[in-house]
Amino acid sequence: MPQLILDKQKCIGNIEKMVKKAHENQLSFRPHCKTHQSAEVSNWYRDFGVSKITVSTFPMATYFAQTGWNDILVAFTFDPGQVRTLNALPERVRISILIDNPDILPHLRKIERQVSFYIDIDTGYGRTGVKSDATQTVDSLIKQSQRIKNLSFAGFYCHAGHSYKTADPVKRKELHLKALSDLKKLKEQFITYAPKALYGDTPNCSIQNDFTGIDEITPGNFVFYDLMQLTLGACQMEEIAVAMACPVVGKYPEVRRLVIHGGAVHLSKEIIHMEGKPVFGLMVNGIPKGWEPSDRLQYISGMSQEHGILEECGDWMKDVNIGDILHFLPVHSCLTANLMRNYITTEGQHIATLNS
Amino acid sequence: MPQLILDKQKCIGNIEKMVKKAHENQLSFRPHCKTHQSAEVSNWYRDFGVSKITVSTFPMATYFAQTGWNDILVAFTFDPGQVRTLNALPERVRISILIDNPDILPHLRKIERQVSFYIDIDTGYGRTGVKSDATQTVDSLIKQSQRIKNLSFAGFYCHAGHSYKTADPVKRKELHLKALSDLKKLKEQFITYAPKALYGDTPNCSIQNDFTGIDEITPGNFVFYDLMQLTLGACQMEEIAVAMACPVVGKYPEVRRLVIHGGAVHLSKEIIHMEGKPVFGLMVNGIPKGWEPSDRLQYISGMSQEHGILEECGDWMKDVNIGDILHFLPVHSCLTANLMRNYITTEGQHIATLNS
Numbered sequence: 001m002p003q004l005i006l007d008k009q010k011c012i013g014n015i016e017k018m019v020k021k022a023h024e025n026q027l028s029f030r031p032h033c034k035t036h037q038s039a040e041v042s043n044w045y046r047d048f049g050v051s052k053i054t055v056s057t058f059p060m061a062t063y064f065a066q067t068g069w070n071d072i073l074v075a076f077t078f079d080p081g082q083v084r085t086l087n088a089l090p091e092r093v094r095i096s097i098l099i100d101n102p103d104i105l106p107h108l109r110k111i112e113r114q115v116s117f118y119i120d121i122d123t124g125y126g127r128t129g130v131k132s133d134a135t136q137t138v139d140s141l142i143k144q145s146q147r148i149k150n151l152s153f154a155g156f157y158c159h160a161g162h163s164y165k166t167a168d169p170v171k172r173k174e175l176h177l178k179a180l181s182d183l184k185k186l187k188e189q190f191i192t193y194a195p196k197a198l199y200g201d202t203p204n205c206s207i208q209n210d211f212t213g214i215d216e217i218t219p220g221n222f223v224f225y226d227l228m229q230l231t232l233g234a235c236q237m238e239e240i241a242v243a244m245a246c247p248v249v250g251k252y253p254e255v256r257r258l259v260i261h262g263g264a265v266h267l268s269k270e271i272i273h274m275e276g277k278p279v280f281g282l283m284v285n286g287i288p289k290g291w292e293p294s295d296r297l298q299y300i301s302g303m304s305q306e307h308g309i310l311e312e313c314g315d316w317m318k319d320v321n322i323g324d325i326l327h328f329l330p331v332h333s334c335l336t337a338n339l340m341r342n343y344i345t346t347e348g349q350h351i352a353t354l355n356s
Numbered sequence: 357m358p359q360l361i362l363d364k365q366k367c368i369g370n371i372e373k374m375v376k377k378a379h380e381n382q383l384s385f386r387p388h389c390k391t392h393q394s395a396e397v398s399n400w401y402r403d404f405g406v407s408k409i410t411v412s413t414f415p416m417a418t419y420f421a422q423t424g425w426n427d428i429l430v431a432f433t434f435d436p437g438q439v440r441t442l443n444a445l446p447e448r449v450r451i452s453i454l455i456d457n458p459d460i461l462p463h464l465r466k467i468e469r470q471v472s473f474y475i476d477i478d479t480g481y482g483r484t485g486v487k488s489d490a491t492q493t494v495d496s497l498i499k500q501s502q503r504i505k506n507l508s509f510a511g512f513y514c515h516a517g518h519s520y521k522t523a524d525p526v527k528r529k530e531l532h533l534k535a536l537s538d539l540k541k542l543k544e545q546f547i548t549y550a551p552k553a554l555y556g557d558t559p560n561c562s563i564q565n566d567f568t569g570i571d572e573i574t575p576g577n578f579v580f581y582d583l584m585q586l587t588l589g590a591c592q593m594e595e596i597a598v599a600m601a602c603p604v605v606g607k608y609p610e611v612r613r614l615v616i617h618g619g620a621v622h623l624s625k626e627i628i629h630m631e632g633k634p635v636f637g638l639m640v641n642g643i644p645k646g647w648e649p650s651d652r653l654q655y656i657s658g659m660s661q662e663h664g665i666l667e668e669c670g671d672w673m674k675d676v677n678i679g680d681i682l683h684f685l686p687v688h689s690c691l692t693a694n695l696m697r698n699y700i701t702t703e704g705q706h707i708a709t710l711n712s
Binding site: 001034056057058059076077078079080081082100101103104107126127128161247249250251255257259261264265268269270271302304305306307309321322323332334335338339 | 691
């Protein structure tokens with residue numbers, strides 16, 4: 001069966017680097033835990049003095065609250081169906097939520113605890129959020145929220161996810177600087193509330209060096225990185241901290257094809273294109289402890305529920321036998337980790353997640 | 357949170373129809389359980405007299421053996437790493453495996469129980485299997501297997517998965533008839549072993565009516581169907597037996613966009629194209645018990661880890677509020693069910709799976 005291998009040293013290296021970057025830029029650091037979804041991995045943040053986290057759902061908030069986290073932002077526009085789960089969280093936990101629409105406010109009258117909220121700001125991504133120039137909506141949201149006893153306005157949150165849509169450094173810097181500028185303006189306009197600005201997707205937090213006006217960063221994927229981040233220039237191949245170990249189950253030298261056990265239920269169907277070809281994973285060299293980059297640009301080029309297909313294999317495939325284990329970097333480590341639900345470190349330690 | 361709703365009546369209707377088709381064509385029926393992965397759903401097959409199943413992994417075989425199934429085919433080219441799990445299956449269970457390479461045989465000397473094997477035959481799909489004209493390989497495989505005490509040759513297995521690659525009825529019939537003809541030739545050539553021919557992907561088993569030479573069919577997806585099967589003409593929309601109930605978490609009337617909680621970790625990143633546009637799910641009308649097709653061709657057109665994006669929404673979106681539940685048919689129900697790990701029926705019954 002496929003296994004998701006985690007290189008703890010690489011992972012801690014990624015954490016250390018981001019902690020350092022936050023420190024150098026005088027940013028508070030609230031890493032997103034949706035990528036690893038693991039109490040154990042979250043403890044590695046604690047070792048660097050991190051005391052607050054970001055999650056994407058209330059079940060995830062509940063899990064991390066149970067493992068001792070006391071300051072949790074649920075960075076997903078609030079769903080009224082989650083009021084009960086919110087109220088049931090341990091009292092000691094400071095909870096923040098995300099809002100982008102005044103229509104949610106009547107539902108929040110049912111909140112039985114103090115909750116901070118951030119206004120989700122859209123600086124150009126076009127997914128969720130109040131458009132950054134819609135200051136009347138922002139004003140109205142803040143004022144209406146003041147009539148709700150347990151709710152207090154904490155600031156602005158921006159996930160500039162359009163950073164994933166371009167690998168062009170100039171365009172990416174532009175969208176980053178626009179986000180900074182938009183958030184700065186909002187902070188100035190609503191300065192009487194002393195709002196904070198929270199920011200952070202992995203590409204921007206990894207690549208950019210100017211965070212003027214930002215108070216806190218919330219990247220998540222950087223803890224593992226993946227092929228998508230590699231193609232965006234957000235990481236080096238050596239920094240990718242998870243790899244899938246897959247048994248070879250088919251060998252067809254006459255058509256230069258290998259088939260592995262490692263499919264859509266393991267790696268996910270997330271796809272990128274490299275050299276114009278569809279890629280579901282990139283082969284790396286297995287070494288006694290973990291993996292290392294390979295000279296062979298061998299991709300997983302096809303995928304069904306359980307199977308991964310390697311086409312146009314080189315002569316090296318002669319030495320591969322049925323049952324051998326090959327290693328692959330995932331395209332999108334968040335989805336892969338969510339599917340696999342467990343890690344085994346290169347030292348052999350089993351690591352559980354919320355979904356184990 | 358998103359919930360996967362299962363319409364038990366539609367599901368049983370799909371089972372009944374396939375049972376009838378098998379009966380009318382004098383075919384034995386060994387449904388694939390990788391789609392639903394649920395003991396409860398597998399019991400609905402038992403009510404129609406089904407006594408054997410297909411699975412894709414040994415953990416899945418173990419789960420269904422524990423729930424009382426006694427005849428299980430693991431329809432995935434055998435991985436030597438699974439010998440121990442195979443040996444640990446309850447003695448009463450008759451296990452069949454899939455082989456396409458003589459290199460696997462030495463590993464099978466470690467089998468401590470009687471195991472039947474089918475030779476995986478490639479009639480044109482190009483994933484796994486011995487090419488259907490490679491009769492020398494087939495002959496060699498059978499002869500070599502006879503030297504292994506616990507192994508007995510049972511016949512040929514063909515998953516004609518290239519049926520998923522064309523919606524053209526003429527081309528699809530051609531590839532189906534080629535598969536039948538190839539299997540028939542193999543059966544005749546190796547008649548001294550009285551081999552059986554196992555066949556069956558959902559599109560072919562749903563659409564085709566000629567199964568000459570086939571002994572047993574093994575489709576799986578038909579139990580739920582999905583948008584992919586719909587676009588292939590393998591089912592009617594009314595037959596799709598699962599839908600995702602997703603809360604609305606974002607409403608942006610100025611750009612005609614809605615955002616739902618329902619993303620890649622719920623529906624999967626499986627994509628099809630309808631009217632030239634990327635589709636991750638199709639909206640249907642929620643009704644008091646379940647759902648029904650809608651006149652609105654509203655797709656999930658974008659997706660991230662937790663979010664689904666509905667673009668170009670019609671005037672109907674005015675009546676939608678944050679927190680409302682919208683219903684969506686999945687593109688690939690196997691992957692969606694694997695991610696969700698639980699169902700709730702339209703009658704409110706909770707149904708667990710292997711992964712619950």
